[in-house]
Structures are given as C-alpha cells and as structure tokens.
Amino acid sequence: MPNAKDAIDARYSRHCRLPELGRGGQERLLSSRILIVGCGALGAAIASLAARAGVGSLRIVDRDFVDLGNLQRQALFDEDDVAERLPKAEAARRKLARINSGIAIEAIVADAGPDNIEEFIRDVDLVLDGTDNAETRYVINDACLKRGIPWIYGGVVGVRGLVMSIMPAAGPCFRCLYPEPPAPGNMPTCDTLGVLATVPSLVAALQTTEALKILTGATPAPGVLTVDPWQMQFQAIDLKRRDDCPACVRREYAFLDQGRTSRALRLCGRDMVQISPPEPTHIDLEALQRTLAAAGRVSNNGYLLEFMADDCELVVFRDGRVLVKRISDLSVARAIYARYLGA
Amino acid sequence: MKIRINNREQEISDQASLIEVVRLVRSTTADDPMLKAIRQRTGDDHISYLVNGKVVAPQEYETTPVKEGDEVRWIHPAFGG
Numbered sequence: 166m167p168n169a170k171d172a173i174d175a176r177y178s179r180h181c182r183l184p185e186l187g188r189g190g191q192e193r194l195l196s197s198r199i200l201i202v203g204c205g206a207l208g209a210a211i212a213s214l215a216a217r218a219g220v221g222s223l224r225i226v227d228r229d230f231v232d233l234g235n236l237q238r239q240a241l242f243d244e245d246d247v248a249e250r251l252p253k254a255e256a257a258r259r260k261l262a263r264i265n266s267g268i269a270i271e272a273i274v275a276d277a278g279p280d281n282i283e284e285f286i287r288d289v290d291l292v293l294d295g296t297d298n299a300e301t302r303y304v305i306n307d308a309c310l311k312r313g314i315p316w317i318y319g320g321v322v323g324v325r326g327l328v329m330s331i332m333p334a335a336g337p338c339f340r341c342l343y344p345e346p347p348a349p350g351n352m353p354t355c356d357t358l359g360v361l362a363t364v365p366s367l368v369a370a371l372q373t374t375e376a377l378k379i380l381t382g383a384t385p386a387p388g389v390l391t392v393d394p395w396q397m398q399f400q401a402i403d404l405k406r407r408d409d410c411p412a413c414v415r416r417e418y419a420f421l422d423q424g425r426t427s428r429a430l431r432l433c434g435r436d437m438v439q440i441s442p443p444e445p446t447h448i449d450l451e452a453l454q455r456t457l458a459a460a461g462r463v464s465n466n467g468y469l470l471e472f473m474a475d476d477c478e479l480v481v482f483r484d485g486r487v488l489v490k491r492i493s494d495l496s497v498a499r500a501i502y503a504r505y506l507g508a
Numbered sequence: 509m510k511i512r513i514n515n516r517e518q519e520i521s522d523q524a525s526l527i528e529v530v531r532l533v534r535s536t537t538a539d540d541p542m543l544k545a546i547r548q549r550t551g552d553d554h555i556s557y558l559v560n561g562k563v564v565a566p567q568e569y570e571t572t573p574v575k576e577g578d579e580v581r582w583i584h585p586a587f588g589g
C-alpha cells in the first residue's frame with residue numbers, strides 16, 4: 166500500500182522536481198481550494214489544467230449547457246455532451262473526475278451574480294475568471310476585493326487576449342483598468358467577432374500559471390499582459406491604481422450591492438438571450454414539462470428542460486433561468502419568457 | 509517631442525494632449541481587422557489608454573496633457589471568454 170508521499174511523487178513527480186514548486190509547493194496546491202466562474206473556452210481549459218496540476222478542490226459555476234459550436238475551442242467537452250444537452254459545469258465535473266480522482270470537484274449550474282457570488286467564494290483561496298462578459302467580472306471584482314481574495318482576470322476576443330492578477334491588498338484592480346462597464350449590447354464579443362481557437366487556451370494557461378504561483382506563495386506578475394498570437398506580440402504593461410478607483414481605493418462595491426432584478430442578456434457566441442429571474446428560485450422541471458406539453462414539444466434530462474413551439478425554442482434550468490434560442494432582441498425574448506413562464 | 513506608444517518611440521507635436529495620441533492610434537490601426545470590425549459594429553474601438561501606467565477615462569482625453577518622455581499604452585478590449 167503506497168503512502169501519501171509516494172502517491173504525490175508518482176503523480177506529480179514533474180512538479181516535485183521543479184525548483185519553483187517542489188514537493189512542498191505540490192502539497193500546498195493539493196490543500197488549495199479555487200473557484201472557477203464560467204466554464205466556456207477559458208473556464209474549461211483552466212479547470213483541466215488546474216485538475217491535472219493537483220489543485221485539491223475545484224468549484225465550477227456555469228450557467229450554460231454544451232452546444233456544438235463550443236467544440237471548436239472548449240476543452241473537456243465532446244459530441245456526447247452535446248447530444249445529452251449536459252450543463253457545462255456537470256459535463257466538466259464528469260471529465261475532470263476521470264482525469265484526477267484524487268481531488269474534489271463541485272459543479273454548480275447557476276449564473277454567478279451579486280446575489281450568489283459571496284456564497285461561492287466564501288471558502289476559496291482564489292478565483293479564476295472563465296466568464297464571457299463584462300458584467301460578471303465587475304461583480305467578481307467587487308466580491309473578491311470585499312473578501313480579500315485574489316482573482317485572475319482573463320479575457321479574449323478575436324485573435325487577442327488579456328491576463329491580469331488582482332491582489333486585493335495591493336491593487337490595482339479590474340476597475341483600475343476598466344473604470345466603467347461598457348453599455349450593454351455595445352461590447353464586441355466572441356459572438357459578433359469570433360475567436361481564434363487557440364487564444365482562450367493561451368490565456369487560460371497564463372491565468373492558471375498565475376494561480377499556481379499565488380497558491381504556492383510566489384509573487385504574481387504585476388500589471389496586465391496583452392497577447393496577440395496572430396502577430397506573435399506580447400506586451401507586459403505596468404498598470405497603476407487609479408487614485409479615485411471606487412472599488413479598490415474607496416471600497417464601494419456598486420456591482421455587488423446592486424439589487425437583483427430580472428435580467429436579460431445576449432450570450433457570447435450564441436444567437437440566444439438569457440432571462441434570469443429576479444430572485445434565486447427552484448423550478449420543478451417535471452411539473453413545467455406537464456404544463457408546457459400542451460403548447461409544444463418538451464424534453465427534460467433532469468438538469469434542464471427543452472421546449473419547442475411554433476414561434477420559439479426555450480431551455481429552462483432548475484435555477485429559473487431561461488434561454489430563448491434564435492432570438493437576439495432582448496424585448497422579444499422577454500415577451501416569449503412572459504408568455505410561457507408567466508413572469 | 510518624443511513619447512513612447514506601446515513601447516515604440518513616436519514623434520508628436522509639442523503641448524499635445526492625449527486626444528492627439530488617440531487620433532494617431534486610430535489612424536495607424538485603421539486596417540487592423542479586429543479593431544475595424546469592432547468600430548463598424550459598435551461605433552467605437554473600446555481601446556483603453558494608459559499614460560504612465562494610469563488609465564484615462566475617455567471624457568478626459570482632451571484635457572490630459574502628454575509630456576516629453578511619457579509612456580502611453582493602449583489596450584484592445586477583451587471581454588469574451
């Protein structure tokens with residue numbers, strides 16, 4: 166019966182031999198706990214790297230399910246997941262459990278936002294950004310600064326990406342880089358501009374490296390790194406705290422404190438609108454299946470319900486969120502939501 | 509006077525403000541496929557400008573002076589994942 170030390174040596178020998186980590190560093194990783202918010206291209210690549218590297222406990226939160234268009238770049242997912250319509254967090258958990266059975270993996274199908282983010286980060290050492298929108302990143306920034314938890318921003322669009330480690334005590338923070346959010350619907354996304362398959366992998370590898378450094382007590386890179394692998398141009402940019410930063414200087418957490426209302430937003434990479442209920446809720450999918458059966462075709466895999474009528478196609482999650490497919494107009498999506506979900 | 513824009517030395521007029529640098533970057537990136545697409549679709553390129561490490565808000569471009577030897581950086585937007 167091999168002891169724990171031998172098991173660490175066998176599985177993580179390449180880390181144990183690294184002077185930068187050593188067995189001590191590996192043991193610290195194994196006792197670390199991280200949150201990955203979003204499990205699309207960035208999040209899935211981060212989760213895969215972190216699980217193989219032996220980060221002891223991963224919590225993965227994602228609001229979406231696996232779609233054929235994701236397979237072009239999103240590690241961990243395959244055609245079976247598409248056929249099964251698995252939520253990304255759950256599909257990722259199943260794959261990761263086969264990659265590394267020695268770590269704990271928790272999958273949460275939810276839309277991380279101001280009402281639940283503090284619950285998700287309460288016991289983690291670090292947060293990794295795998296999100297696909299600006300809004301959620303402002304919420305993560307507020308929550309992590311408030312709780313004193315480091316987080317690592319990563320973003321991509323087209324052939325370019327950014328990475329930045331945010332250390333709450335030292336700053337600068339996300340709002341030192343982007344003081345105000347872009348107007349909704351006025352931001353270039355992977356949806357409108359596309360994204361080169363390799364760019365999220367590159368950014369995720371840099372983010373995860375920053376995480377491994379922070380978790381083992383090394384110093385993260387200061388400032389922002391911009392990457393453009395198409396031109397093979399990388400820039401390390403010194404970023405200073407803004408003297409009047411509302412988040413890291415004045416400690417005002419406007420995005421965390423905002424009351425949650427029913428929200429509609431277009432999803433990155435999809436011709437689809439997501440409607441979130443004003444408060445966290447739990448939907449009885451079987452009951453809804455019976456109700457909607459009169460109006461169209463319904464199927465339910467236990468995680469989500471799909472509904473097809475003449476005028477629309479909906480996906481309903483247990484947490485009350487609804488995806489309105491093949492619609493990009495927010496008010497049309499809201500009207501369809503109201504018609505079938507009655508809100 | 510000479511300043512550095514994304515690590516390259518550039519000559520700009522004396523007593524310039526950041527808006528001159530912004531215009532220069534817009535013209536030198538006019539053919540950049542991604543920035544072009546972003547400008548066409550959203551009416552703005554969403555580039556962030558930093559002077560000596562600090563981000564400047566768009567409403568302050570005209571009033572932010574740029575001095576000899578200043579380090580200006582511009583960063584493309586990246587909010588996807």
Ligand SMILES: [Zn+2]
Binds near residue numbers: 337412413
């Ligand atoms: Zn800040």
